[in-house]
Amino acid sequence: MPVPLFDTRTPVEPLISAIEAKVSEVIQNSRFILGPELDAFEAELAGYLGTSHAIGVGNGTDAITLVLRALGVGPGDEVVVPSFTFYASAEAIPPTGARPVFCDVDPETFCVTPETVKAAITPRTKAVMVVHLFGNVAPVKEIEALGLPVIEDAAQAIGSRTANGRAGALGTAATLSFFPSKNLGAFGDGGAVVTSDAELAEKVRMLRFHGSRDKTTFELIGHNSRLDEMQAAILRVQLPHLEQWADGRRQGARHYRDAGLGELVDLPVPVDGCEPAWHLYVVRHQRVDDLAAALKAAGIGHKIYYRVPTHEQPAMREYAPANELPGTAEAARTHVAIPMSPVLSREQADEVVAAVRDAGLGRPH
Numbered sequence: 319m320p321v322p323l324f325d326t327r328t329p330v331e332p333l334i335s336a337i338e339a340k341v342s343e344v345i346q347n348s349r350f351i352l353g354p355e356l357d358a359f360e361a362e363l364a365g366y367l368g369t370s371h372a373i374g375v376g377n378g379t380d381a382i383t384l385v386l387r388a389l390g391v392g393p394g395d396e397v398v399v400p401s402f403t404f405y406a407s408a409e410a411i412p413p414t415g416a417r418p419v420f421c422d423v424d425p426e427t428f429c430v431t432p433e434t435v436k437a438a439i440t441p442r443t444k445a446v447m448v449v450h451l452f453g454n455v456a457p458v459k460e461i462e463a464l465g466l467p468v469i470e471d472a473a474q475a476i477g478s479r480t481a482n483g484r485a486g487a488l489g490t491a492a493t494l495s496f497f498p499s500k501n502l503g504a505f506g507d508g509g510a511v512v513t514s515d516a517e518l519a520e521k522v523r524m525l526r527f528h529g530s531r532d533k534t535t536f537e538l539i540g541h542n543s544r545l546d547e548m549q550a551a552i553l554r555v556q557l558p559h560l561e562q563w564a565d566g567r568r569q570g571a572r573h574y575r576d577a578g579l580g581e582l583v584d585l586p587v588p589v590d591g592c593e594p595a596w597h598l599y600v601v602r603h604q605r606v607d608d609l610a611a612a613l614k615a616a617g618i619g620h621k622i623y624y625r626v627p628t629h630e631q632p633a634m635r636e637y638a639p640a641n642e643l644p645g646t647a648e649a650a651r652t653h654v655a656i657p658m659s660p661v662l663s664r665e666q667a668d669e670v671v672a673a674v675r676d677a678g679l680g681r682p683h
């Protein structure tokens with residue numbers, strides 16, 4: 319039985335008629351930008367996460383640029399960011415005028431640690447961007463203790479929880495992506511900045527609309543980056559189901575554990591105190607290319623996402639760190655994502671585990 323890498327269709331299927339009705343309502347109302355659907359979604363999203371403010375923007379990459387600019391990050395500044403992440407986490411930094419400074423990750427969690435961040439801090443560091451990669455949640459409070467503002471790139475982690483609150487409600491501000499395959503996905507592009515800092519929220523609100531509060535006076539050189547009414551309306555129908563979908567992802571991870579996957583590969587390790595809503599379920603093996611070939615032959619969806627880490631990408635050459643990033647190199651060399659979705663069944667997990675076992679690659683180390 320083939321198992322897809324992810325399944326965005328099945329969870330949303332029962333909501334399609336409600337979504338169609340909402341889309342129709344937006345068309346009837348003829349309000350498409352900065353209207354009542356966005357206002358309502360922002361309030362509902364902030365309520366879900368436990369932040370005071372949410373600001374809908376065009377996508378998750380813009381969300382990072384806007385929040386950095388709102389924090390006053392600019393030319394001459396540095397922003398610490400992991401290299402083992404989707405390229406956009408770092409790509410969003412240079413448009414502010416600041417330099418990305420790459421730090422390492424713990425290959426067991428795929429997240430930054432207080433030690434890896436500390437090693438990258440210099441007198442020019444203006445902010446630290448942690449990435450809650452694959453749904454795991456970096457230790458924000460411990461990193462905040464280093465004395466700098468912490469931005470959470472929570473693009474992959476909406477629905478994840480920690481003892482200190484939800485991913486997205488832990489740092490100075492967080493950024494979200496509603497790219498269709500994300501834990502909460504729009505039917506197009508979308509993103510948000512969330513924060514409990516009123517001044518920062520107001521600044522992001524201005525920056526997303528040309529640096530203006532009232533559309534008449536333009537106080538800042540801003541951007542044009544809004545979450546549109548259609549996407550906000552579609553996200554409003556889905557948001558009440560997010561927690562159940564996140565639980566489904568947690569259940570999927572338990573299915574893998576119960577099916578004995580941990581004897582065959584290194585499983586992702588949740589950061590202390592975190593209950594990840596795994597966006598991607600990423601395992602590691604020293605013979606990962608052989609594993610990928612066996613999964614392909616068995617019809618099991620899989621993907622090696624970040625084989626070339628961000629600091630080695632051609633566009634990042636001028637920001638390449640002088641030091642080695644050993645955790646990043648290890649994660650890049652050994653990782654592979656296997657099927658994960660809110661509806662991953664025990665039967666599907668058994669199928670994946672059987673394919674891994676049949677690959678006959680021996681223990682992960």
Ligand SMILES: Cc1ncc(COP(=O)(O)O)c(C=O)c1O
Nearest residue numbers: 377378379404406407473495497
């Ligand atoms: C970790 C991470 N950061 C940032 C982004 C950028 O989000 P977007 O595609 O909405 O710009 C993504 C996803 O695409 C992501 O996975």
